[in-house]
Amino acid sequence: MKLKNYAKVFLFVLTAALFSCGGSDDGSGAASSITVTANSSSVFVGESVTFTVTNNLGNNVTSGSVLEVNGESISNPYAFDTTGSFQVTATNGGLTSSITISVQAVPVPSSITLSTNSDSFWFDDGQTSLLVLTDLGYEVTLQSTMIAESGTVTNPVSFDNPGTYNVVATYTLENGTVLTSNTVQLKAVESTHSTKVMIEDYTGTWCQYCPRLAYAVEQAVQANSNIIPVAIHDDNEMLFPFATQMESAFGVTGFPSGRLNRTINWNESTSQPVSLLSNRQNMGLAINSSIQGGTITAEVKVHYDLKVNSQNRLVVYLLENGLVYPQVNFYNTDPSSPFYQQGNPIPDFVHDHTARTVFTGIFGDDIPAAQSVTGNTYTANYNVSVPSSVQNTANLELVAFVVGPDNKVLNVQKADLGENKDFD
Template sequence: MKAIITKSSIFLILMNLVFIACSKKEDFTEDEVQVITLENGLTFRESSLRNQEVIFKLIDDDGNEITEVTYFVDGVAIEGTTFQSPVEGTFEVYAEFMQDGETVASETKPLHVIIPKQKLVLEDYTGTWCGYCPAVTASLAELEGLNLPLTVVAIHNGDELTLPFETALREGLNVPFGSPRARINRTITWGTPSPANFPVEEVSDLAGMDSSVGIAINSQVQGNQLIVTVNVASENSIDNHKLVVYVTESSILSDQENYYNNDPNSPYFGLGEVMEGFSQEHVWRASLTNILGDEIPTTPALTEYIENFAFEIPQDFVVENLDLVVMVVNQDNTAINSQHAAVNENKPYE
């Protein structure tokens, strides 16, 4: 029997084909890679200088390095485990690897490539007996309110906060005796002691300049031990430089002589000829290096110089109020750059 195909039959066949075609959905989307969280995970130096090599590592939950891995920077796979950039910027880094037969990814972390900014060192030669010394304190407070990149050390003399090697420091830096005195980057005179005048502009005009040297600080308190690691790197080779590492303490309450009690232009007006319970800030409490610095061995450009320290914390120190101050200085003791960080803080290159 012959099959008879009519126009209506052809129309029904075509409609069925269209229905079938429209019912099928093609999935052109790619399967998303699952992101997993590892206890240690992706590790690298989070802040680096231009052209400085950064080494990526991926650590599993047992503390072992995962070696079969591909690293991605800004979504682009790189060869090997290292990366460097000739320009500053923030880059997004993650890793892909195999787990239980499937490709998975680590969490994404930022990598900062920077030009270091110079943190000016401000040293305040002071004493609780010194009635004019609050003039420096007032200028420092004003500068800190400007959020400038600064590192401050208050060096006491003639009071209970004086260190036994304060005299040697003054002599080494050619700072005359008597207070108030103040220095920028250790060797530049700031202001005048008589009349006591410490203009903020003398500091602010110098702040925020680029530096070739970066300083990073990492520390932990273990029992009564302060464990410190200092990293130094430079875009130029390091030669004839020294490393200075101090411990400072803030919020130390003591009575402070005040010659500004009757000066309505002073923030200390009306607070008494002796300000009771005055908060002493950034007080120099210890030196982990020679007070004028330890020699840094000649170090090639973009190579990290790393130094470790251990310091037994005296019982009268308040750990929560302690800071670390690090300086890299020339042979003439002028500070090239500085960094400061609270104890138990990890402070990268900035």
């Protein structure tokens, strides 16, 4: 009996030793070391350094650690105010770690550069921002003084009057030396061109409802001469060679259909195109043309008040007025229509503004980016044979317009053939 009790005690002690005295294999024991690191080991005077303390278990213990330099506690992050080599010591729960930080004197710049995000803008509602950098790559815009002919200017820069302004910046160093920048030329631009709107009327002599839209076009044109009409015929009598291509591009699936500035569905009101006339455009157009024998010579100019930052294209139409063809008329029995009792078809319907051909690609020819800048005039010249479809050269007119990358018309101009239509 006594031996049996000793055996039980021995087994208990052995078991306790096995399960309580051994090392921890699951990583849950107390940390035995810490490591301090910095986001940079070499900084300039006044530049902040951020320290991080981790223990050997991988835990971030920065918040519970004390940082010291030469026995004095420091904040985290910390900016050194003198040059030298400093040992930063982190302490956490009796564990320590050190790192050496090299602090150098702030380099003194020898020059500054002034730049702008845009060198031209509308004087009445535009502005630009200036940037001043030292030759060492530091921004000192807020610490610099910028001066133009109008006096000291501040970011963002604007001017009360149109004109060209030369701006320089100065920056004063701690030793009193004044650095002066290069000169940046800014153009506060005045708008000189009126905005015009184009209506394209997709029509055909076979279309019974088309007289309605043709009448709406004439009403809009009478209301404002800056509304310019073009009739795109898809019929046998006055077919425009590119009609099908345009219908596909601009979503024309039924007749009649009106498009403002090529891409906007027209609701046939006068107010809709008139409302677009208030949209200021960056450019205007001029047209000068003549005809000799069977050849049309045309010069189209595009003048930019203000540069554009996207690809522009130029399109030039040749139109003919006074074409007489029968027109199917749904409104012959409608007493509220101007076409009431005019016949169905109307035998002597006059078709105006009929597109005959295009001097450019139907979606436009590129205007070089270098030509679409502030103050520049781009010129395009054309020599085109009179199309065989033309009935009377005395009734011809040209419509020229600029489109953006989305095919939307930016501005448009119209002139009779032989007329010198200047910018307006």
